[in-house]
Amino acid sequence: MDKTEMRTLRTAGGEVPVSGATLADVARVAGVSPITVSRALNQPQLVRPNTVAKVQAAVQQTGYVKNMMAGALASSRSRLVSLVLPTISTPIFADMVQAASDHLTAAGYQVMLGLSSYEAWREELLVETILSRRPDGVILTGSLHTDSTRRRLQAAQVPVVEAWDLTPSPIDMMVGFSHEEVGHAIAQHLLERGYKRIAILAVQDPRAARRNQGLQAGLAKHGVEVAALQIMPLPSTFALGRDGMAALLASCPDVQAVVCSSDTLAHGVLTEAIARGIKVPEQLAVVGFGDLSFAAHTYPPLSTVRVDGANIGRVAAQAILDRLEGKAVGSLTDTGFQLLQRGST
């Protein structure tokens, strides 16, 4: 039996071999060439089973751990996909990350996370750093990026998905829905039910702003103006919903419907209303936005625009993977949304 030079580390649980073995070490132990080890590990079907076994034994013996940094450099394939988003504290974003991560991990890719806090300059810095890792794909949030960000991504010739939006000129691919259309749908929904004094409670998110524009445009067509507009600082929280509702009531005590930029906010509005003895939906309608399972379980259940964050994550990841495999991929994918009426309107 070969005696490879193998340092060990004394720990509570006994001796542990210190990883430092390279492909060459494994090859020496297995009595084959380095490239054969590489193939036995990465494309075993190209190697005789017998040889594969010898290599696996040698891997065990040496405690070899593959070095993907070296692999990535040699092959220009990093097996890394970057996700860039404003925050993961919003449930729909968390759902998306979870789904994208699961999908990519299953396909043998690893996820790099970049959080921009809704700030374009941070996103720009993140993208710059991210590209220096030569990711095989980048998934961004929304369609608002600095020119520099767009240029860099294009120059990098890396598959890019802009998620959560649908506009005519993507950097590369887009997976999402039209926020203006969401606004229109809400307008129609409320008008059909005879609501007139409609207020908006939103955080400072550019996509929420676009939904609000859609809503206002939709209402305007029927001669209705928004009764009150309350913009809150990020991030969207339950407490903010309660505070925002209080502010809204102060400026417009006879409001009939409140449209919120998130379910979290809407839940706060609901709670504030109930705490004040306002009956929902008899005296007040509340509309949320998101994908929280609790929207169906609040008391009373919340009407909401449902968008499937997990699906967006899955589709975005798949778009990257398809592109990497050379498959043709549409540049615009509409994941749609659903206006669900429940107990609050």
Add this chain to the structure above:
Amino acid sequence: MDKTEMRTLRTAGGEVPVSGATLADVARVAGVSPITVSRALNQPQLVRPNTVAKVQAAVQQTGYVKNMMAGALASSRSRLVSLVLPTISTPIFADMVQAASDHLTAAGYQVMLGLSSYEAWREELLVETILSRRPDGVILTGSLHTDSTRRRLQAAQVPVVEAWDLTPSPIDMMVGFSHEEVGHAIAQHLLERGYKRIAILAVQDPRAARRNQGLQAGLAKHGVEVAALQIMPLPSTFALGRDGMAALLASCPDVQAVVCSSDTLAHGVLTEAIARGIKVPEQLAVVGFGDLSFAAHTYPPLSTVRVDGANIGRVAAQAILDRLEGKAVGSLTDTGFQLLQRGST
């Protein structure tokens, strides 16, 4: 003016240089050697300002993007830190990731994310893949890992933080608190207030189980047994809280207090109670666990065990960074917890 070979890409916005420039290309344009470019970019203080300027100009001109893969291989410093956790859908975990990510990004590191869905075998696979990237640090969740995971991490000689727990034998470093103590604190809190028929509603999380053990042990000391124990499948949701409460009431209609494994669950319990006309806290006490700002804003406000996820993230990240800079770091950091009484007990 040098005419470097520079391919361009025709896009909607005009011509964009295709990144493909290397250090050597930049060096050629700047009229210096590659190593000088490297220094001008990474340790400018070692290079004459004049030279730095020339290099920066050449970088602009060539559209050079640093290749950290090559850099990592040559220097054995990846500037990558891995976060491994069960899910990011739980608000306290999301807070932790946000804080750790912010801290690491500010220090020039990038974050790799691994989600294990509370499954040890997934964590094991993740750690294996992660180590092949040669991260400069790894932050895990909890203290329950397979032997193989522990061994691999030790062998890799990489700084490791196990977050969210505090047990006597860390792999390397630990940042968290004792879940048994949380249970004890809750027991004491409830007993002092005269509660006798105490029920537990929890998801299948090993740390929640440890809190429950602490609670049961604390109660047992005073001769009190748990009136009902309801374990729900993961993940913890608002809806699950309502369902769990319903189940609890079915098996124990006269329950006086419900202790939940998360605020989300507790909020569901609260809501179910209110929907049934049960008065909180007059007829029922509810205790949550977490760091949600809404715990203070539910109706009525929720008593909860507050743990600061953001702080855990920050401290864990800092522990990794300190270790990388050769500073001495304690292996056990107790981040503590706070039992906050509000309107629900």
Add this chain to the structure above:
DNA sequence: CTGTTAGCGCCTTCAC
């Protein structure tokens, strides 16, 4: 099926 050769792009170590 397996091996040889030749880099990938950068940084370390030493020299000047």
Add this chain to the structure above:
DNA sequence: GTGAAGGCGCTAACAG
């Protein structure tokens, strides 16, 4: 302050 040589660990391309 700047440069030359060599190598980090792996894989592409081509032989055999």
